[in-house]
Amino acid sequence: METARVLALRHVHVVMAVRNMDSGRKVKDNILQDIPTAKIEVMELDLSSMASVRKFASDYKSSGLPLNLLINNAGVMVPQFMLSQDDIELHFATNHLGHSVSMQRRRKVINVSSEGHWFLYSEGIQFDKINDDTRYKYGQSKLANILHANELAWRLKEEGVHTTANSLQPGVVVTNLLRHRSFLDVVINGIDKYMFKNVQQGAATTCYIALHPQVKGVSGEDFSDCNVAKASSMAEDRELGKKLGDFSLSLTDPK
Template sequence: MLGLLKRRSSSGFSPSSTAEEVTAGIDGSGLVAIVTGASHGIGAETCRVLALRGAHVVMSVRNLLSGASVREDILRKVPTAKVEVMEIDLSSMSYVRKFVVNFNALNLQLNILIYNRFSAHGQSKLANILHSSELSNHMKGAATVCYLALHPRVAGVTGKYFIDFDDVGLKYPATDKELAKRLWDFSGSLIP
């Protein structure tokens, strides 16, 4: 079992690599990142490491008090961090619209969007993959997320699915561009 944790991927990192290790030496200054699920766990760690590397982080949270606590912790560890906390409930379109209005009021150019919700499985996971693929046509943990957000080796890579820093090479139906487009269009039709 220990051998699996030490195995290096093609990126040069292993499953036991930390978010700080995989982003060491990377300057995220000038980048703006929105991270959902940012008030705990992987989301909070992702925010901390992105802020540590200089990115302006917008924490999107359901609970503003929890988000504020994480923000304070980040600022204690990284006093120069640029971190905002904004409320969102992704199950409510009115909250999503309010979040968009509030984010736009910040006059920031969004560079990185990290949808940090790992509870989806099955067809909803396929929907996430297809949406990611189509999103690129339109505009496991914190280590892999931060690697993908900041590392120059994957700059410009979109619409892929990664495990332990490696592109896992999606299979049909996750590679079906027509299905991705139809899902994108259908989802858009649900938004008033």
Template sequence: MSKEWTTTNIPGLSGKTMIVTGGNSGLGYESVKAFALKGAKVILACRNLEKGIKAKSEMLDSNPEGDIDVMKLDLADLASVRLFVEEYKQNNSRLDVLLNNAGIMATPYFKTKDGFEAQLGTNHLGHFALTGLLMDMIKSTPGSRVVNVSSMAHKSGKMDFNDLMFEKDRKFKPMRAYGQSKLANLLFTYELQRYFEANNIDSIAVAAHPGGSNTRLASHLEEKPVMRMLSPVVRGMMQSAAMGALPQIRAAVDPDVKGGEYYGPKGFAEMFGSPVLVKSIPAAHNIDDAKRFWSVSEELTGVSI
């Protein structure tokens, strides 16, 4: 086997049940495809069922045996998160991997159904609620994992607890809100790992980031004329979605992965390459912030973990 970690390192996954949020596109799509090829039952969770069904049918073309269930989940609507969990629990008795992958980046200011700034609401709060509502099943599945997808953009992130939603003094900038949401993903991952350890739960929390990967994520940035012009060059420099998905796939299935680890590409500036252990900034490891943010997330979502 090659020294670089690739999809050939994925162990057999039959008997495992895995949820991938945003499984219809980009990194989520590649993750669902890879897990299904190794025999897992995969829930392709998506906000648009038509897109999910199309993605599933493409995957079945190359893997007719693939066990893929498409289910509706809109992370920007807590009622949808609750409905998803109810339906999931009716049809499943275990949850081996929850891959919190879905995300939006650099969107203009708008609010989720529940009144949260959209990027924090979708990228973190929706996933926090989803994880919390599934916690009984995560706990009762031995060796289960929660994987949160962050970004290099977490490095510019700042948690402003007085103005998390950019409604007061803080000037809203699309990438500022994205950075906050991706730092939030890491604070949540590390606190969740501490929670598992403190309560002797046989589950781990792991984070991953894909470097720069050619997906639809940057479409809002490309609405600006300059960015539209530069887009073919920038996209040409990015790695494929299949390559970018490897850190989160590794975090989800590599038996050597430990709780609290963070995986990303090993190439220059962590922008491309095989998945390896990487580091996040000290702010992501700030325990006071993590505890405070956990409580705020519980309050905002109404979901206690």
């Protein structure tokens, strides 16, 4: 909600793609209470379902709404192995595949990744074990976010297209993402607000990339704390990025 609020405040016509329309409409009403002139729409999208992603893309096209900036923010972090509606490990399906399929190439793109992309296996993404219930990792999907933005940035540059693709690591933010934490985590929850970022701080880097003139024309970078940051060396590996692209296509191509 915070990113949508800030963009609306800056006169961006915002379309929120949400899986729960009731919650989405409530967020829209809250933003409108704050900013009565906000232009804001809500559309249904369940990133964990390829059918929903394709329906969203088609609905969006027929809506006639412009699409100049795509922020791939939605994501999950679940405590146990789960499969998506298409039988793909839930982190990989929701956090990467759903976004990559809905992504149009000639738009400015911002992928919200995570510091979690550092915590991985030595080969980064274990493509042959994506659905292995003992090997799945949230971090694989978050590495995929950076690789995907980088690959897009490289291709845009090669094709001479003047638009940008970047990623970011928001830091540890007290949000619903952490809702599945253990009892011990809940006990220390009280001190979270002193150690971690609040929601406004957590959304700041996304808003910075989306809006700040300093970032105009910058592409293929990873950001943190409103600055260009260093992602892991695996995130810079173009071969891995290409492999991810081929693998993602093999899972999502409707044939």
